[in-house]
Amino acid sequence: MIKLFDYKDTNGYNVMQTWADTMPMQKRDRGRLDNRIDILERAEANLLPPGLLHPTRCRHIMHLVVKGQVTLCPMICRGTVDFQNEFTFLFGATEKDRKYVPKNAPKIADNNREDLKLHTQYRCKHERFNKNPATII
Amino acid sequence: MNDLTKTLQQSFKDKEYRHGYVDDFSNVSIATQIKVLREQHNWTQEELAKEAGMLQPRISAMENVNYSAWSIKILRRLAEAFDLTLRVSFENFSTRVGDIEKFSRKDLERVSFEKDQFFQKKIEETLNIDLEEENQKLHSLVYGKVFNIDEIQEQQKTAILDAYKSKQKSLQDQDMTKTPALQLSMGG
Numbered sequence: 153m154i155k156l157f158d159y160k161d162t163n164g165y166n167v168m169q170t171w172a173d174t175m176p177m178q179k180r181d182r183g184r185l186d187n188r189i190d191i192l193e194r195a196e197a198n199l200l201p202p203g204l205l206h207p208t209r210c211r212h213i214m215h216l217v218v219k220g221q222v223t224l225c226p227m228i229c230r231g232t233v234d235f236q237n238e239f240t241f242l243f244g245a246t247e248k249d250r251k252y253v254p255k256n257a258p259k260i261a262d263n264n265r266e267d268l269k270l271h272t273q274y275r276c277k278h279e280r281f282n283k284n285p286a287t288i289i
Numbered sequence: 290m291n292d293l294t295k296t297l298q299q300s301f302k303d304k305e306y307r308h309g310y311v312d313d314f315s316n317v318s319i320a321t322q323i324k325v326l327r328e329q330h331n332w333t334q335e336e337l338a339k340e341a342g343m344l345q346p347r348i349s350a351m352e353n354v355n356y357s358a359w360s361i362k363i364l365r366r367l368a369e370a371f372d373l374t375l376r377v378s379f380e381n382f383s384t385r386v387g388d389i390e391k392f393s394r395k396d397l398e399r400v401s402f403e404k405d406q407f408f409q410k411k412i413e414e415t416l417n418i419d420l421e422e423e424n425q426k427l428h429s430l431v432y433g434k435v436f437n438i439d440e441i442q443e444q445q446k447t448a449i450l451d452a453y454k455s456k457q458k459s460l461q462d463q464d465m466t467k468t469p470a471l472q473l474s475m476g477g
Contacts, residue, residue, distance in 0.1 A: 183309025190293060191317050199394040201321040203353035217355060
């Protein structure tokens with residue numbers, strides 16, 4: 153099993169949870185997003201499903217793609233401590249007309265990754281986005 | 290029950306959510322299985338395309354988890370290329386949770402007909418029958434009396450009752466009918 157982490161900013165806020173909470177997301181899309189994350193968690197070293205992670209123009213940054221009413225692109229990187237068995241969610245973005253929103257999302261994610269390399273305490277175990285879909289509006 | 294199963298048990302109570310989740314899982318699962326089966330055959334995408342009578346870019350598209358335009362006709366062609374059979378069935382959600390739970394390369398791999406053990410063995414090996422043993426059982430049934438444990442208990446019960454009745458009869462014959470009756474109780 154892969155271990156998943158979320159980046160926490162300098163104020164200690166889990167940026168991924170904040171993104172997921174503020175993102176207008178239909179229940180169906182949230183189901184898709186959760187499935188992709190569960191698959192990533194179960195991916196073996198010899199079986200990363202093709203197309204699950206998309207590269208960006210920043211070398212170490214990849215993102216999931218969850219197509220729905222809004223295309224969700226949570227930014228992710230390997231590690232940052234164990235590069236074989238860990239992934240860390242760094243920043244939440246969306247995609248519109250083949251462009252990231254915000255435009256510099258991969259760069260922000262890369263900055264967060266650099267930050268995390270210096271301060272490993274700026275991350276926590278990944279929490280499932282909103283455990284109870286019944287509460288989603 | 291592990292954490293994911295518990296979480297899905299709760300989350301799947303919402304219809305929109307569970308359909309979104311499981312529809313996406315189906316796409317991921319099929320795309321990944323095509324890749325796993327191709328690698329099991331040591332084929333390139335080009336080679337699989339040739340076997341299935343398609344073009345390589347199509348195989349590449351179908352091996353991507355974001356592909357969702359599946360058709361049974363195309364899947365049958367791929368199944369034939371791998372010398373496997375395609376099974377399409379409606380399932381309940383609990384079955385799907387099990388599939389998600391055990392998602393792995395090993396679980397997606399299949400053996401083609403040529404390597405299928407079922408068709409390589411003789412019928413008695415497949416059905417796990419020892420013909421010699423079966424023959425002996427049949428011989429015992431025809432020529433010898435074989436009791437199982439319940440039959441033996443029943444035999445003993447009958448023998449004791451017969452002995453009791455016989456004793457009572459002999460006592461009656463001797464006009465000693467006032468002898469208290471023997472309480473006989475048999476555990477069943």
